[in-house]
Amino acid sequence: MKVIKVLLCLTLVFLLGGCWNRKELNDLAICVGIGIDKVKTGYSVSVQVVDPAEVAANKGKPGRAPVTLFTMSGATVFEALRKMTTISPRKIYMSHTRMLILGEELAREGIAPVLDFVSRDHEFRTDFYIAVARGTTAHNILKVITPLEQIPANELFASLETSSKAWAPTAAITLDQLIADLTNKGKQAVLTGIKLTGSPEEGDQRENVEQIDSNVLLQYTTLAAFRGDKLIGWLNEKDSKAYNYITGNVKSTASLPCKGGGRLTMEIMKSNSKVKAILKNGKPEIMVDIHLENDIGEVQCKIDLTKMETIEEIQKEAEKGMVATGMRAVTYAKQHEVDIFGFGDVIHRQYPKVWKQLEKNWNKEFAKLPVHIKAEVKIRRLGTINNAFKEK
Amino acid sequence: MAQIGPRLDENVHFVKESLGYSNDIVIRELVLDSREPVRAAILYTDGMVDSHMVQGVLINSLLYKTRFKEIELEREEDLVPFLKDAVLTVGDIGDVNNFPELFTAMLSGCVIILIDGYEKAMAIGLQEWKDRGVTEPTAQTVIRGPREGFTESLRTNITLLRRRIASEKMWVETRRIGEVTKTEIAVVYIKGLVEEGVIEEVRNRLDRIDVDGLMESGMIEELIQDAAYTPFPTISNSERPDVVAANLLEGRVAIIVDGTPFVLTVPSLFVEFFHSAEDYYQRADFSTLIRMLRFVSFFIALLAPSLYIAITTFHQEMLPTQLLISLAAQREGVPFPALVEALLMEIAFEILREAGIRMPRAVGQAISVVGTLVIGQAAVEAGIVSAAMVIVVSITAISSFIFPAINMSIPVRILRFPLMILAASFGIYGIIVGVLGLVLHLCSLRSFGVPYMSTFAPFSFKEQRDAILRAPRWMMDKRPESITKRNMRRQSPNLKPKPPEH
Numbered sequence: 001m002k003v004i005k006v007l008l009c010l011t012l013v014f015l016l017g018g019c020w021n022r023k024e025l026n027d028l029a030i031c032v033g034i035g036i037d038k039v040k041t042g043y044s045v046s047v048q049v050v051d052p053a054e055v056a057a058n059k060g061k062p063g064r065a066p067v068t069l070f071t072m073s074g075a076t077v078f079e080a081l082r083k084m085t086t087i088s089p090r091k092i093y094m095s096h097t098r099m100l101i102l103g104e105e106l107a108r109e110g111i112a113p114v115l116d117f118v119s120r121d122h123e124f125r126t127d128f129y130i131a132v133a134r135g136t137t138a139h140n141i142l143k144v145i146t147p148l149e150q151i152p153a154n155e156l157f158a159s160l161e162t163s164s165k166a167w168a169p170t171a172a173i174t175l176d177q178l179i180a181d182l183t184n185k186g187k188q189a190v191l192t193g194i195k196l197t198g199s200p201e202e203g204d205q206r207e208n209v210e211q212i213d214s215n216v217l218l219q220y221t222t223l224a225a226f227r228g229d230k231l232i233g234w235l236n237e238k239d240s241k242a243y244n245y246i247t248g249n250v251k252s253t254a255s256l257p258c259k260g261g262g263r264l265t266m267e268i269m270k271s272n273s274k275v276k277a278i279l280k281n282g283k284p285e286i287m288v289d290i291h292l293e294n295d296i297g298e299v300q301c302k303i304d305l306t307k308m309e310t311i312e313e314i315q316k317e318a319e320k321g322m323v324a325t326g327m328r329a330v331t332y333a334k335q336h337e338v339d340i341f342g343f344g345d346v347i348h349r350q351y352p353k354v355w356k357q358l359e360k361n362w363n364k365e366f367a368k369l370p371v372h373i374k375a376e377v378k379i380r381r382l383g384t385i386n387n388a389f390k391e392k
Numbered sequence: 393m394a395q396i397g398p399r400l401d402e403n404v405h406f407v408k409e410s411l412g413y414s415n416d417i418v419i420r421e422l423v424l425d426s427r428e429p430v431r432a433a434i435l436y437t438d439g440m441v442d443s444h445m446v447q448g449v450l451i452n453s454l455l456y457k458t459r460f461k462e463i464e465l466e467r468e469e470d471l472v473p474f475l476k477d478a479v480l481t482v483g484d485i486g487d488v489n490n491f492p493e494l495f496t497a498m499l500s501g502c503v504i505i506l507i508d509g510y511e512k513a514m515a516i517g518l519q520e521w522k523d524r525g526v527t528e529p530t531a532q533t534v535i536r537g538p539r540e541g542f543t544e545s546l547r548t549n550i551t552l553l554r555r556r557i558a559s560e561k562m563w564v565e566t567r568r569i570g571e572v573t574k575t576e577i578a579v580v581y582i583k584g585l586v587e588e589g590v591i592e593e594v595r596n597r598l599d600r601i602d603v604d605g606l607m608e609s610g611m612i613e614e615l616i617q618d619a620a621y622t623p624f625p626t627i628s629n630s631e632r633p634d635v636v637a638a639n640l641l642e643g644r645v646a647i648i649v650d651g652t653p654f655v656l657t658v659p660s661l662f663v664e665f666f667h668s669a670e671d672y673y674q675r676a677d678f679s680t681l682i683r684m685l686r687f688v689s690f691f692i693a694l695l696a697p698s699l700y701i702a703i704t705t706f707h708q709e710m711l712p713t714q715l716l717i718s719l720a721a722q723r724e725g726v727p728f729p730a731l732v733e734a735l736l737m738e739i740a741f742e743i744l745r746e747a748g749i750r751m752p753r754a755v756g757q758a759i760s761v762v763g764t765l766v767i768g769q770a771a772v773e774a775g776i777v778s779a780a781m782v783i784v785v786s787i788t789a790i791s792s793f794i795f796p797a798i799n800m801s802i803p804v805r806i807l808r809f810p811l812m813i814l815a816a817s818f819g820i821y822g823i824i825v826g827v828l829g830l831v832l833h834l835c836s837l838r839s840f841g842v843p844y845m846s847t848f849a850p851f852s853f854k855e856q857r858d859a860i861l862r863a864p865r866w867m868m869d870k871r872p873e874s875i876t877k878r879n880m881r882r883q884s885p886n887l888k889p890k891p892p893e894h
Contacts, residue, residue, distance in 0.1 A: 003621075022705045022816070024730060026723045030716060056721030095709035096716060125709060154713075 029090040032067070033153030035138025036077060036114050037103035043114065044073040045080040046139040047092055048153050055150050065206070066150040069142055077117040094123040098157040100130045100175070101138040101194065107224065107231035112182065115229075119179060126175050129160050132224050132231065134193035141194055144203035147214050156218060160192060163220055167252050169240035170220045182229055185359055186344025189226040190243065193234065195219055227338045227363065235332065242329030245322065246288055246341050246373075248273035253297060256317050262301025264314065266294040269380065277347045284354055285370045286343045290322060295381040299388045306386050315377045322375035330371050337363040343371070394490050400431050400508035407435060410495070417498075422455060424507075430471065431508040440501035442520035445482070450503060450516065453481045472510055484517030496574055523548060529631035529653070532796065534670040541631045546576055546650035549633075553580060553646070556637040561585075567598060570606040577612070580646040587643065587876050590840050594645050594658060609649040609656050616658075618838050623803035626839040628660040635669045643876030659840035659875060663847050663859045666690070668796035671862050679862040687860055689791040693804045696788045697738065698815035698823050700781070701730045706819030722778040731816035733777045737768060737785040738808065745789070764789070846874035 033048035047070045054066045070088050074080030085091060100118060102111055118124055133141045142152065149155035164172040170192045181189035198216030202208055208216050222240040224231050235243065241252075248271065255265040270293040277284045296305065303310050333340050344362050348355040358365045396403055404419055411417055416438045424430040432454070436446060454475075476485055488494045488504065494513055498504050501519035526548065529541030542549045550564055565579045579598070581591055597616040606612065613627045630636050631653050636646050639657045647656040666686045671679040703710055704719060711719070726733065741764045748759050768782035788808070795801045807830065814822035837844035846852070847859040855872050857863035866887035870880045 022729075022819075023708070024723070025704050025708065025716075025720045026726065028708065028720065030713075030720065032713070050717055050720075052717045052720035053724045055717050093708065096713045098713070123709070151717075 023093070027090055028093040029088055030096050031092050031094050032096060032151055033099045033101065033142050033156065034094070034097055035101040035103070035133070035142045036106060037137045037139055038106040038109055039073050041073055042075040043077050043080055043106070044071060044137075044139065045077055045084070046071040046142050047081070047084060047088075048142045048151075049088070049092065050151055065145065067152060069139075071139055077114055094121065095125055097124060097128045098153045099160075100128055101133050101141050101156075102130065102191075103133050103138045104135065104193075104231065105137075107132045107191070107226075110229045111226075111231075112229035115175070115179060115182070119175060124175070129157060129172050129174060130178055130191055131156070131160065131220070132191045132193050134195045134221055134224075134234070136196050136200065140196060140200035140203075141218060143200055144196065144216055144218055145206060145208050146218060147209045152218070156194070159218075160220060164192075164244075165252070169222045169235075169237050169244070171223060171240075171244060182226075184342075184345060185362060186339065186346070186348045186355075187342035188338040188340045189229070190223045190235075190340050191226070191231075193221040193224050195221050225333065225336060225338050225340050227336070232338060233336055235329070238325050239329040239332050242325045243340060245271065245290055246273055246275070246326055246329070254292075254294070254318060254321070256314070256321055258301035258303055263298075264296070264301060264303070265298040266314075266318065266379070267297040269293050269295055275341070275343065275346050277343070277350045279351060279354065280370075282354075284347045284351060284358075285372065286346065288326065288371065288373045290326070290373065290375045292318070292322070292375070292377045294318070294377060294379050296379060296383055302388075304387060305382055311379050315379055318377040319375040322377065323373045326373040326375070327371075330373070334367045334369070337367050339363065339366040343369065394492065396488075396490060396494070396506070396511050396513060398509050398511055400433060400506055403506050404433050404435075406491070407494070407498075410491075420451065422451070424454060424471075426471070433506045434503060435498055435506065436503040436518075437499055437501060440499075440519060440521050441503055442518045445518045445520075446503055449481055450518070453479055472507065472512070472514070475505075476514070480514075480516070482516050482518065486515045486517070488513040488515045496568070500574070500576070519547070521545075526552070531631050531654075531798065532635075532669070534668065534673070537669055537673045538632070538634050540633055542633060542636075542648075542653035542655055544651050544653055546578055546648060549648045549653070549655065550578055550580070552633040553637055553640070553648075556633055557582070557640060562640065565595075569598065569601050569603070569612070571602075571604050573605040573607075575606040576650045577606075578648045580640065580648060582640050582643070585641070585643040585871075585876055585879055586645055587878065590659060590876075591645055593840055594647070598647075606649065606651075608652045609647065609654045612647065612649060613656055618840065622833065622837060623806050624662070624834065624837060624844070625665065625797075625799040625802075626660055626837060626844060628657050628664055628797060629654040629799070630657065631655075632669055638669075638672070641882070642871055643878070659842040661839065661842065661846045661874065662834065662844050665795065665797040665800035666860075667858075676862050676864040680860070683860050683862060686794055686796075689794040690800075690804065693788050693791040693794075693801075694808060695811065695823065695827075696784050696791070697734045697808060698811040698826075699820075700784045701734055701812060702815040702819045702823055705730050705816065719778075719780055722780055725775050726778050727776070729816075730781070731812065733781050734785070734812055734816075735809075737771075737777060737781055738788075738812070740764065740767060741785055741789050742805070842874050847872075 029049045030052070031047050031049050035046040037044045037046070049068050049070060051064060051066060051068060054064055070084050070092075072080045072084040072087065074083050081092060102114065106114065144152060146152045146155040149158065160170060160172050163170045171190060173191055178189055178191070181187050196203065196216065197219055200216070203216035208214050221234070222237055223235045223243060225233055225235060253265055253267055255263050258264050272291040274289040276287045276289070278287060279285075299305070305311065330341070339362065344355070344358075344366065347358070404421070408417070408419065418436055418438050420434040422432055422434065424432050434446070434451060486497070486502075488497055489512055494504055494515070497515040501517075501521065502515040503518050505514045505516065507513075523545050524543050526540050526543055528539040540552060542552060554562065559582065561583045563581060563583050566576055567579070568574045568576050577598070579591075579594060594616075598612070601612070601615050603611070603615070609629060613629070617626045619626065636655050636657060640646055644657050644659065647658070649656075666683060671683060708716055728736070744759065744764050744767075751759060765782070765786055768777070768786065771777045772779045772782055792801045792804055811823060811826045814826045818825070835843070835845055835849055843850065847855040852873065854870060855874065857868055858872065866889065869883045869885045869887070871882050873880065
């Protein structure tokens, strides 16, 4: 009898529950890339949605495009997404978003309002990267069909990830990192830029990838510096590299001119950077200590690598070059009064009392902050041959 | 008339009448040729006795061999003891005091001797009947190990056990259960190893059974198990004498039922149903890995469809993007929600499996698993189910075959369905609640006083040597302490093999 009562209660619970928030797989529009631009009436949101039947592993010949772009504008991002259901057959499912692209105009006006939606919504995960569309709109970036990778947003994701490790001037920034930088008074945010090589109308066509040499490609450029949540300028390639060196997340190349013409390229295997603050007469100064362990990557000049003196010379040259690059980047940042390196954070951690006084006006104080960069480069390996065979 | 009267003809008539003049009862009347001729009758059931022995030895000894005339008997009452002491050249002679005992004995294959003037009879054990013979057990096969299996005859089964355990400590107690069938069952244990409480409990529960008939040990199992409403078996059964003998050595009690080759063993733990006899005959490392595989299969068989349904309908964010796209592509155009798909495929599979058991041997095995795959493939091409669902259902079904003991695959097959419904209603949360309920239920079970999940809860580090792992033989020097705490040592601790000293 007790069992029957329990079963009856359970049945009622099941009927009332209504299956919670069940969504079948074919009721989802899987969004992989989302782009937000500024328009007069508010925001224009472009959503790149996967067409699963086209992308499936056992598909025969391609019919439709692998992804679809839905664009809609609204006063807020949330409204734009809900309005999108008027053109999309299914409700957009955000969990698998891989890239968030912000238009340059929007970035200059301020990204914080947009980021509120992205961080508040429960469907978003935090593993996607954020980038700024440079010289074009996010809509155009998301329209391009990419070679080799069927889903363009995947291509963007993979390219950013790899290039941030192998080619220093880009940085793969995730949402929580970005928000941490935005809220941290001691560091300003940076984001990587994407540009379009070619016209967006061509990029939309399948012909773009049906030829060997695609006309339209998506390319990552250098970093954008933010003051607060507003974009204020673009670093050049060398400065972006320096940024990555100073913040310690680089594993890439550095190239030097040799004496007697030609260039020597080294590959950085391990890099480590320590940023410390010291107090001189009550005023803080920053010491940056960069350690690099390199392998020789490519030799295009006449030097004898088998001699220890040559190696030491190369090391010294590399150290000088590193310090110079670093100082240039710091100068640029000081000029624009944005502390993108997080020196304020370091001071905050080491000398909190001093920081309290400097906090309010940090950007101006940063412009006056003395920064000393020291680099130590060690060459470990020469690759699989010793001297270039052309030498003789 | 329950008592045997002194008059032979009345007794014989009573027997004939009670049995309805059955024509397989043989009643041979004869005269013992003593001073004063005494009439006697020999009664037996044809087909259950060794006719040659009855005729050649028993009747022979009464009619020919003994020169009654030459024997001086002091008193009349001495005839029966005299027959027992000096005349009857047979081994097993017992006394029968009343008619119920007489019928039981006679219909179990004993030969009854009734003597005019005596109010008792003698029962002589000369049973012989057609037996299936000791063959390879069909339900539990091993690659390496003995191929003898129990048969339907109690005597043969006890013999098979005795051949393996030659100790005088192996005690056999018999009783008869069933008002009409009077089935003989034997309770076997090793005195000194088994806990007294357990054997006492076994006796109590068996004595409590009050049924008309007992056909198979399964009936006893249902009547003596600890928990009435559980799908999980708390009593294990085996068709193999080596398995039962090993269990006896661990301090368990075996219950052999006449008429079935399946012998029960109590107490039984959850882990035991994952153990196969072969685990102990093959090498330890291999057995450990296979056991782990069985445990993993348990979870797959129980949870795979539920997890698939839950993740693809509620928690799509848990899937890697590429997998999600593949699955979404497969589901394009499928009309049913995931739960309905799953139920359809699972029920189809169960139907095919059950039907496969009844089909003729040659066809049956192939049809059940392969047939389902083929039907599944056809359904995928027709667009009724998605391909991933067929894969999940097939893996589930194949995993459920991996249990060496079939009675553990039954709860798994049953519990799959409620878990699927929970998964479809509440997602992974539903599965968690369901599994939690299951764990609570399992931990509350006991098998004859021993907690059912014994090596895991309460966790016993020493017993892990024979739970999921199978430690090498030289390490297993103590008996499992959850079964019995008496005489823990079963082999010397110094048995580890070493290369020779020099």
